[in-house]
Amino acid sequence: METGMLHLHSLLRWVLLVLLLLALYQAFTKKESIRSSSLWLMIAAHAMLLIGLYQVFAGRYGILNGLPEEVPSLMKNSFYRFYWVEHPLLMLVAIVLITLARGKAKALNYKNTGWLLLIALIFILVAIPWPFREVGAGRAWFPGM
Numbered sequence: 135m136e137t138g139m140l141h142l143h144s145l146l147r148w149v150l151l152v153l154l155l156l157a158l159y160q161a162f163t164k165k166e167s168i169r170s171s172s173l174w175l176m177i178a179a180h181a182m183l184l185i186g187l188y189q190v191f192a193g194r195y196g197i198l199n200g201l202p203e204e205v206p207s208l209m210k211n212s213f214y215r216f217y218w219v220e221h222p223l224l225m226l227v228a229i230v231l232i233t234l235a236r237g238k239a240k241a242l243n244y245k246n247t248g249w250l251l252l253i254a255l256i257f258i259l260v261a262i263p264w265p266f267r268e269v270g271a272g273r274a275w276f277p278g279m
């Protein structure tokens with residue numbers, strides 16, 4: 135279950151990124167189809183949030199397991215600081231922005247939708263544990279493959 139959730143969380147990132155790029159394109163080219171793409175994007179983002187919450191509390195490095203003995207301080211350990219603080223917080227901001235953008239997209243307010251989505255994209259690109267990230271926190275492009 136734990137590995138399944140982790141792989142799902144990781145693979146869903148690609149779905150979310152494709153939907154986000156599509157919605158961005160539709161916002162800046164003023165396509166009415168932004169109404170439906172922004173809805174799917176919001177659903178994907180909220181699914182990520184739920185799976186992420188599970189992982190950050192009950193996952194293999196979850197808060198409920200506590201810090202291992204060799205890690206006395208959370209903020210001095212880049213791995214735990216990334217997965218307990220930086221990644222969840224930055225992604226949460228991105229998900230809030232995507233949710234606000236959905237509201238703007240429903241009203242066909244293309245400009246505001248576009249800007250909100252662009253900022254959300256930057257947050258997500260910064261917070262994803264790309265394989266080239268610092269030693270420890272980086273993860274595979276396609277896990278399990």
Ligand code: HEM
Nearest residue numbers: 144147182183186187189190193194195222225226273277
């Ligand atoms: C747009 C939203 C998000 C994206 C794109 C995203 C992406 C990712 C990716 C690619 C991984 C690496 C998975 C792997 O090892 O293969 C990951 C891990 C993780 N994510 Fe997220 N995430 C998002 C939101 C969140 C949120 C909101 C939380 C917490 C509330 C969260 C908590 C975690 C945790 C704890 C891990 C590490 C799990 C482990 O190694 O056991 N994520 N995330």
